[in-house]
Amino acid sequence: MTAPKHILIVEDEVPMAEALDFKLKQAGFATTVANDGAVAIEAVRSTAFDLILLDLILPKVDGFGVLEEIRKRKIKAPVLILSNLSQQDDINRALGMGAKDFLVKTNIQISDFIERVKKELGA
Amino acid sequence: MKPKSKYGVGQQCWPTFEDARDAILIADVKTGRIIDCNKQAEILLQRKRTEIIGLHQSDIHPAEEKTTYKKVFKRHVQTKGRDPFEGEIVRKNGKRISVEISASLLRRPGNGYVLQGVFRDITKQKQMIDEIRASKDRFQAAFESPAVGLAIVGLDGKWLQVNPTMTRILGYTKKQLESGKYQDITHPEDQEKSRRMMIGIATGKTNHVRFEKRYLRPNKTVIWAMIHASLVRDAQKKPQYVVSIIEDITNQKRSEAALLESEEKFRKLADKSLVGIYIIQDGIFQYVNPRMAQIFRYRPSELIGKKNVIDIASPQDRDLVATNIARRITKKVKTVHYRFNGQTKFGDLRRVDVLGSYMVVNGRPAIIGTLLDVTEDERKDYELRDRAEELNKFQLAVAGASDHIIITDPDGMILYANRAAEQITGYKVDEMLGKNAGQLWGGKMDPTYYKQMWLTISQEKKNFKGEFENHRKNGDTYTAESSITPILNKAGKVIFYVGIERDITKAKEIDRMKSEFISVASHQLRTPLSTAGWYADMLLHEDAGALTEQQKKFVSEISRANQRSIALINALLSVSRIDSGKMLASPRSVNLVSIAQNVIAGLKPLSERSRVRMEHSFDPKIPNITVDPDILSLALQNILSNAIKYTPAGGKVSLKGKFCDNEVCIEVHDTGIGIPKSVHDRLFSMFFRADNARSKDPDGTGLGLYIAKSAVELTGGKIWFTSTEGKGSTFTFTIPANPPKTNGNGTMSKELSTIL
Known part of the structure; x- marks a missing residue:
């Protein structure tokens, strides 16, 4: 039996982080939650994740800062942006910095989002 | 009976000697003694013949003249007489008598020569002559008087006599005149007139004429003369000669002519x-x-x-x-x-x-x-004053305007700048004049942008509107919204440019802040809504255990309300962005068909739920169009979702894409509830919802069509519809294949919201 895929959840909104943590664990993934950008950077430095879910508006270091770090460290794990920012230049910027996809929280139900993650990890 | 002559000389020479009317005395040429005389000689000398004969010829003449007469006698002898001459004899009583003497030398037969003198008493004639002479002298005095020119002219025109005044007037000497005729010096144009006058007089038709004529002086100058001519006749009333009085009227004539001329001149002047x-x-x-x-x-x-x-x-x-x-x-x-x-x-x-x-x-x-x-x-003065006043007003308005206004020559050299230009750029007017904006605050942008601007204003001669990133004198950057207009002369040539700039740095900053606010607000509002949505979703997926039917229904209501709130917030944010002008497009070349298909795909869940069939067809001629894809999607999405929402189950929504007249035309037809005629003109208003729409879909925001219309109009297109209540509606909108030029080049592009 292989080890479960390890997902980093970067989300400052605690109920959301908890919902994601709950659903992903339910789906059989291992999770680590980071509630701000600084913790997230710390996490990606120490741990190799299979997938990173990244919010953009975060305390301390914002999502773009985290993306910058990920790019710097040449981390291969796909990054899905899950944010309520929806302006085109934010989207372009994030995708330009290496994010795999950009999903708007209000536009997607959590169960649909879990399906998207599963698909990404080939589960 | 013949007179007897002692010496028979008279008888011999002149048989009528004794009876001759004149006195005849015969003297011997050698002695000078009188040897015979006739009766008239006795009468003339008042002496007896006997007394006379034997006298010396000189004895009958005045004593003081004796020597003269002796000489005359001798000369007559030599010249054989001939010329009659005037002389005097003295009678016995001493009275002197004027005589005309004619002497002739006669031969005395066989005894040499005698001189015969014929003496005629001319006392009477002499007296007459003297009288004539006296009157002539008086005449002469008058004649010679300098007051007027006088001439006696023969009937043939010959000057017989002229007085000094005459010579002075005419400029010829007396001798010159008296050797010619008046015709010689008459002005050619007056010859005929003079001739007529002379004939009139010479033929005695008239005794007196008065006329003006011109003479030519020796120096060729012309003199004007007034002629008074009178005919003089002899005792037999036969015309003798003409007396002319001549006045020099040249000056008078000249001033008359001058007067005429000047009067004519002034008359003309006055008339014209x-x-x-x-x-x-x-x-x-x-x-x-x-x-x-x-x-x-x-x-x-x-x-x-x-x-x-x-x-x-x-x-x-x-x-x-x-x-x-x-x-x-x-x-x-x-x-x-x-x-x-x-x-x-x-x-x-x-x-x-x-x-x-x-x-x-x-x-x-x-x-x-x-x-x-x-x-x-x-009137012109008033007009000019009015215009000047108006101009002054304009000048004041321009000078005091809050916008930066400059006027440049056709090369862009600044000729005028107002106060706002100083305030905005930080340069003083004196620093600006004669310089180009590029040397001052401009020239910091992509050269192609300036090239485009110059092309528009100098070649196309059209107004150019655009934003410029400029630098103030102190180096600060500012954003100017500019309008540059070429001013053309009648020939269509640019004479100067008027540039109006507004410093929109602050407005831009406010816009940026507003945009940020909207962004943050959308984030902040949507985060709790999505959290609530997600938990409702988890409940419905029974992540927290199985739900009763009633619990499921309640959670579904929460979820539906949550979706409504999200839809409303998204729509409001769209409106806010469109209205604040923030949805300034990033037009690029896009494929309409793929965009439309994406939108249709996105609406598939809705159409399936509503059991509305969707069809679409596209004209293969549709080219790639230059438009902001998000704006196009926004318009399509709102119209299509409306069509689906207001079409009852089993109905159909069809989309047709066409291309004509350089624009893409999209037609969305539905077999829905239709739009009541009474609300047609209000349909695109914000928050407006028709009653039948309300009852069909109570959750609608009333913003969909407003957003669609705003989006279409942002692309430069138009939107309209036709509808029959109960039967369906057709919404049509157009998108220009090429974007309108109003935004200049792409520098005004801006991020686009896709809050959906």
């Missing part, structure tokens, strides 16, 4: 003058030139001698005119210059400028003046 000229006497026009009459719409004949001056003044200016005339007539002032309102024959007003002067005409006071119609001039 653009200035009215008049003479007033006794308040009545004595003279007006044509212009004067014309100004007041009269003919000169209607004014002269008929109209009073105040007839041509407007009623309110009559006192003024009358006073000014009185002032001049009474010589209180010699010249008056003023303006008054005149009145034409037809009652319309003319503004006139008058300069009148006092003068005397026919010994009585009068006014001569000139009058100018200044109606037009004054």
Whole structure:
């Protein structure tokens, strides 16, 4: 039996982080939650994740800062942006910095989002 | 009976010797002694023949003349007599008698020569001659008088005698004149006239003529003369000669000609003058030139001698005119210059400028003046003043405008800059004049942008609108919204440019902040909504355990309300962005078909839920169009979702994409509930919802069509619809294949919201 895929959840909104943590664990993934950008950077430095879910508006270091770090460290794990920012230049910027996809929280139900993650990890 | 002569000399030479009418004395040439005489000689000398014979020829002449007569006798002997001559004899009583003596040398047969003298008593003739001479002298005195030129002219025209004045007048010497005829020096043009006059006189038709003629002087100058010619006849009334009195009237003629000429000149001047000229006497026009009459719409004949001056003044200016005339007539002032309102024959007003002067005409006071119609001039003056005032207003407005305004020459050199230009750029006007904006605050952007601008204003000669990133004198960057307009002359050539700039740095900053606010607000509002949504979703997925049917229904209501809230917030954010002008597009070349298919795909869940069939077809000729894909999607999404929402289950929504006239035309037809006629004109209004729409979908925001219309119009397109209530609707919108140029090049592009 292989080890479960390890997902980093970067989300400052605690109920959301908890919902994601709950659903992903339910789906059989291992999770680590980071509630701000600084913790997230710390996490990606120490741990190799299979997938990173990244919010953009975060305390301390914002999502773009985290993306910058990920790019710097040449981390291969796909990054899905899950944010309520929806302006085109934010989207372009994030995708330009290496994010795999950009999903708007209000536009997607959590169960649909879990399906998207599963698909990404080939589960 | 023949007179007996002692010596038979008389008888021999002249048988009528004794009876001759003249006295005949015969003297011996050698002795000079008288040897015979006739009876008349006795009578002439008042001596007996016997007394006479034996006297020396000189004894019969005055004693003091004896020597002279002896010499004359000798000369006569030598010349054989002939020439009669005047002499004197002395009678016995001492009385002297004038005689005409003619001597002739005669041969005495066989005894040499005698001199015969024939003596005629000419005392009477002498007396007559003396009398004549006396009168002639008197005449001569008159004749020689310098007052007038006098000439005696023969009937053939020969100058018989001229006086010194005459020679002075004509310029020829007496000798020159008296050797020729008057015709010789008569002016060619006056020859005929002179001839006629002379014939008139010479034939006795008239005794006296008076006429003017010209003579040519030796120096070829012309003199004018007045001729008074009188015929002189002899005792038999036969015309003898002509006496002419000649007056030099050259100067008179010259001044007459000059006068005529100057009168002619002034008459012409007056007739052609653009200035009215008049003479007033006794308040009545004595003279007006044509212009004067014309100004007041009269003919000169209607004014002269008929109209009073105040007839041509407007009623309110009559006192003024009358006073000014009185002032001049009474010589209180010699010249008056003023303006008054005149009145034409037809009652319309003319503004006139008058300069009148006092003068005397026919010994009585009068006014001569000139009058100018200044109606037009004054009107122009007023117009000019008005215009100047207006211009001044404009200048003040431009100078004080809050926008930066500059005027440049066709090369872009600054000719004028207002105060705002100083405030905005930080340069003083003096620093700007003669420079190009590029040397001051401009020139910091992509050269192609400036090239485009110059192309527009100098080649296309059109207004250019655009945003410029400029630098103030202190180096700060500012954003200017500019409008540059070429000003053309009549020939269509650019004479200068007017540039108006507004510093929109602050407005841009505010916009940026607003945009940020909207972004943050959308984030902050949506985060709790999505959290609530997610938990409702988890409940419905029974992540927290199985739900009863009632629990499921309740959670579904929460989820539906949550979705509604999210939809409303998204729509409001779209509106806010469109309205604040933030949805400035990033047009790029896109494929309409793929965009439309994406939108349709996104709406598939909705259409399936609503059990509405969707069809689409696209004209293969549709090219790639230059448009912001998000705007296009926004419009499509709102129209299509509306069509689905308001079509009952089993209905159909069809989309057709066409291409014509360089624009793409999208037609969305549905078999839905339709739109009541009464609300057609309000349909695109914000928050408006038709009653039938409300009952069909109570959750609608009333913003969909407003957003669709705003989005279409942002692309430069148009949107409209046709609908029949109960049958369905067709919404059509167009998108230009190429974006309108109003945004200049792409520098104004801006991030686009896709809050959906």
